[in-house]
Amino acid sequence: MSEFGEKRERIRNLMEYAVPEGSLDEALDLLDIYRDDRIALDLLHEFYAFLPEAKNDLVREIRLACRRQGVFLLAAMTRESGYFYLVSSEGIEFQGTVAEGMYDQDVLDFFGYSGREQFQAESSRPGKFQVYEPMGSDEDLCPACHAATGELHELGCPVELCPWCGGQLVYCSCRFEKLEVESLSSEKDLVRFEEILNEQGRIPYSPEQRPSFADEGPGVIIE
Ligand SMILES: [Zn+2]
Ligand SMILES: [Zn+2]
Incomplete structure (x- = not known):
């Protein structure tokens, strides 16, 4: 969690210089929506570190143009324009403006477009780019340690279940008995x-383990 905290702090610092006067609250609201989303945080960091038009601006919305195998083509929408970024866990690459469209044939091939014209024709349809959903709402990720469904939790994650008693592994007493x-x-x-x-065999993450915020369990704290 602290990894995301540091990243948000760096973005907030960049925003102080990059965002036009009077719009900082709006920029911070968007940052808050994507507070635990690595992909969106990478995009916001890149945008505010290297303002695409070299003038003060802010991202008002993030839209999803395409996604495939963990690679996202996202559009950072500003008041007057929009900018494409290719983002994955491998890194981020600026791809040009939404108005001009995509020129990189390798990227177009990867997402199954024959060329720039086809991409432009399809992306100009209204409602084609939906708003990008933050990953915090993704049930397939552990809300505490971000292990995906079927993956082991980070040891010490409060959501991990004990394979002996079925309780929360960080709170039950099995470790002392064993x-x-x-x-x-x-x-x-x-x-x-x-x-x-x-x-014994650890229990990997699955969506049923998500803590229900209504119940008064022994306090799973999620920042
Ligand atoms: Zn976990
Ligand atoms: Zn136990």
Whole structure:
């Protein structure tokens, strides 16, 4: 979580210089919508670090043009214009303005367009680009450690279930019983616990584990 916190802080600092006077609140509201979304945070960081028209501006909306295999073509919409960015966990690349369309044939091929004309014709249809949904609302990601469905949680994640008792692994007492100790005091104990945990078989993330905010469990705190 702190990784996203640092990124938001860097974006807020850039905004102080980049956003036109009187619009900072609007820019911050959008940042808040995408507070836990790595892809959107990368886009906002890139936009505010290298303003595409080299003048003060702000992103009012992020729209999704195409997505395939973890690669997103997003449009950062401003008051007067829009800019395409290709974003993935590998990095981010500016692709030009929405008005001019896409020129990079490799990118067009990747998303299945024969060429710039076809992309322009389809993207000019009204409502073609829907608003990009923040990942925090994605049920296939653990809200605390961002493990995907079927992946193991980060050890210590409060959403991980205990394979012995079915409770929350960070709160139940199975670790003391399994190690036959009163408390886990050393790094060695932790390593040994991880070993017996792996032998038993850890429970990977699945959407039913999402904490329900209504119930008064032993306090899963999600920032
Ligand atoms: Zn988790
Ligand atoms: Zn347990």
